[in-house]
Amino acid sequence: MNDHIAVDIGASSGRLVHGRLEQGKLVLQELHRFANGFQRKGNHDYWDIEQLFQQILIGLRKAKQAGIDRCTLGIDTWAVDYVLLDDQGERLHDVYAYRDARTNGAPDQLHQHITREAVYSKTGIQELPFNTLYQLYVHDDKQLKEAAQILYIPDYLYYRLTGKRMNEATNASTSQMIHLATGQYDDELLELVGVRREQFAPLIEPGATLGPLQSSLQQSGELPHCECIVVPTHDTASAVVGVPAAESIPWAFISSGTWSLLGMELQQPLHDERAMALNYTNERGAYNTFRFLKNIMGMWMIQEVRRLQNNEYSFAELVELAAKEQPFQSLVRCNDTRFLNPEHMIQELQDYCRERGQAVPQTAGAIARTIFDSLALTYYDYMNELEQLTGRKPEVLHIVGGGANNGLLCQLTADLIQREVKAGPTESTAIGNLVVQLIACGKLDGVTEARSLIADSFDVVSYGPRGQDKLEQVLQRWRNLEG
Structure with missing residues (x-):
């Protein structure tokens, strides 16, 4: 077929x-x-x-x-x-x-x-x-x-x-x-x-x-x-198959959607005391692999904000508004359980900032900026943890899924982790689903060929790291926030 x-x-x-x-x-x-x-x-x-x-x-x-x-x-x-x-x-x-x-x-x-x-x-x-x-x-x-x-x-x-x-x-x-x-x-x-x-x-x-x-x-x-x-029915498992990674270059991934799943593809699970203490998971991947990763609250927060604003702005417009705001004015710990399913996400974000003596974001742009800055800093933290746990230093971070369209967040992430971020494809989950079908039909030899096909078939945007003014002060404020 x-x-x-x-x-x-x-x-x-x-x-x-x-x-x-x-x-x-x-x-x-x-x-x-x-x-x-x-x-x-x-x-x-x-x-x-x-x-x-x-x-x-x-x-x-x-x-x-x-x-x-x-x-x-x-x-x-x-x-x-x-x-x-x-x-x-x-x-x-x-x-x-x-x-x-x-x-x-x-x-x-x-x-x-x-x-x-x-x-x-x-x-x-x-x-x-x-x-x-x-x-x-x-x-x-x-x-x-x-x-x-x-x-x-x-x-x-x-x-x-x-x-x-x-x-x-x-x-x-x-x-x-x-x-x-x-x-x-x-x-x-x-x-x-x-x-x-x-x-x-x-x-x-x-x-x-x-x-x-x-x-x-x-x-x-x-x-x-x-x-x-039967494809990898967990959407993250399909999304990781859909990462256009070159196998010769050490890489990590973020599957960015309602959740942001940050991790590496491993051949063996890693479940020692340190991994448990830091709450990392070993989910099975396709073809005898493990997805060693951390769950991050992800785009759920901005999805809820947009819903509460009666979808007045598109996601792209929220990114544009956020880009006009001063960076790192207000920060939240994205994985705080209070953001899992609050009655009112905007109020919860504002209360969090107010309780910690920060500027309270009021406008759509300021609220979106708070989320994107905080997500980028969360990615920074967990990339460092990931390297410490695995003993590997990825040269490239692939961001796939809908969040790959958020150029502001991708650039912030590259600046913080100080390495290349490759964004795309946005439909990595569907693509991973499809290439497993192609492998099952004998049209592709395996994942390596599939990822090469994906890299040749879809546009990927590269974000190089830039210097950040007053980065150490931002990181210190971030560390001082309650987890």
Whole structure:
């Protein structure tokens, strides 16, 4: 097949992207884009999972209308959230969003029964209150016992398309329940949260073929004939495959979207005491790699600010306004849990600055500048930690995803880390999804060839480091902020 479709769904939007090889380059066409976001129902936040499935079908109808009769298809989404199925394969519950407050305090409760050190030694996964381990720990016991199957979000969407059930490995690894040594679910952790191994579907590696769409979906003739291929279903895992890195040059990455994931691709996990103390994670990547990385709050903060301003400004306009402001006037610790899901992000940012005797940002430009300056300083901190933990000094930092469009933030980052930043491609997640399909089809030999293809196919903007006036004073103010 010459046509390949990536279903790429993030926490704020989703898209179906068509890709094909033309004259030695990968050419993309967006077929369908749609909004996503969790919704408050009663006292909890939920995803509209059925709407996401319907949007996939809408995108496939558009593909058929565009003349795509046969294609491969892969799905990636965010991680950690899950769906429980009953004996008939029907969904048991509304799907909780990971930012829901039900897991507040869950880590402390669970670790009364097993130490944090023991869990990290087993899994190598950083402690985040919304990891699947903690979500299942607070899930209704009766409903958990009723569940015949536990699928993660992209697994469920594959299931709805193909009728096949599986847990894809890169996504499952983020659950904090997969043992590093065995690559399988850890029985002790499953027992602690009240689930059984047989409730999970078989673990599948990227590159496997699931087969065609269910016949019930094909009867109308409105959809293309899709051969579904398992890609790295965790969007960050696909994004890292989509980094146009030269293997001969040491590199690090930031996958910049709702979250900023900063890390390196390693061949072996790194889960010693220092890595645990600094809360770094070892998520499985495609093709027997590990993504050793740190979660950073990312563009979520500016997304919320924009929403609260009734989308008066585009993201590009917010960057332009921020660039006109004086740098480093107000700073916030982006990974403070108060910014995870506040009632009012702008108020939370302002309160943080006020509490620490800083200038309180009022205008859209000043608020955006506070976020971008603080993110760049956060990247600076974690790049230093990453080097110390791995003993490696990357020559290049690749920023991929939507945040690569933010030239101000990319330049600030280059200035602070004092090395080259390469920004782009912005659609790295969909691209990584697509090249895994191409590898599975035998059109590419492996990741090295895929990354070379990506570098030849898409524009990348390079930002060289510049000198920064009064940088030491800025860093001292930054260090003095409470973590």
